[in-house]
Amino acid sequence: MNFSPQLIALGEYLAGEFDNREQAIADPAWYVHLRLWQRPVDLFTEDSITLFAEQANVINLDQPYRQRIMRLCQGRDFDAPLEVQYYMLQDPGAFKGAGCNPALLNILTPDKLDLLPGCILTVTQEKLASDRYKFIATPLPETRCSFTYLGNVVYVSLGFEATATEFQSHDKGIEPATGKATWGAIMGPYRYTKRNHYSIG
Template identity: 70%
Template sequence: MTTFSPQLLALAHYLAGEFDNREQALAESAWYVHLRLWQRPVPLFQEDSLTIFAEQANIVNLDRPYRQRIMRLLQESNADAPLKVQYYMPKNPSTLIGAGRNGALLNTLTPDDLELLPSCVLNVTQKFLAPNRYNFAATPPPDTRCCFSVGDNIIQVSLGFEVSHDKFLSYDKGIDPTTGKATWGAILGPYCYTKREQY
């Protein structure tokens, strides 16, 4: 049985939950859609990591969630960024639609159901705030591009987040591979989520 560091356990605890960005969407409705975000722990890769399933939905279409993804949280021996997040994509996302709200849909998920996205990885640095209190920042390694295929299309995204015990800031953006410009997501700054429920 692997012993996980207090930092890795805290990161997983902070990421797990139901979030929304109600305050931000009300204050800046022209720029930020009101979203609900679910991040549920899943019992995968337990030999060396902790794993989170994530999906989100527009608050007016909660029955149509999208962007299903898996985050595998790993301990590294690298002193500068001792924690790492490796992203995976469900091979058949439609079978997991709604799993954010209904965690039972994740019970049959196996590593074979996931596609590793080798270029979609984040290094996590931590700031110690108080005993058992941290602020984590996850950023891509220099000169990496997170790309994957959906059907015949190559999708490029820029990933990143900050998380503390009750806040989650998402820097995720869609990137036009031709121009390198952001086309959706945190174009003007992060989506600022508040945790509403702990999973």
């Protein structure tokens, strides 16, 4: 399928290795120094660009966590022409470390994923230059991203902004009873700088 230039740009901006070193040094009380990998995977290629995402504290790079799949596709609304659908790995442990060791992703197939229906973002873009964009991803109205992990229901508020060199994560864990954020971007987004680019081709 021929993808739009905007979808290709979004995939290229998101694919890579990132960290928030400058932010963690400037404000260590609120921001852990994290490494983030977003690796292209060969799934849903008929209509999507798909990424495996994983992160780790830089002092424990051998203990990555929060594995997830992001499927980037054309949207259904002219005002939000792109969408990101999240999936959960049925066995996250089987792919632990795939950020550093992408060979682990060779056995990843759609039947090893669970669709998260409420975990979907609409993506709009601002044009910065002739071929550069800033992408802004926000939840659909009246949706709630939730899933079951280790027997507990987890609620997450998702969102991000991306340019060719930076990725800002607004992801937060939400306490269902109070609606308050309990982890993640509580004091503002995690601001990552791209350190290494991964090809989506």
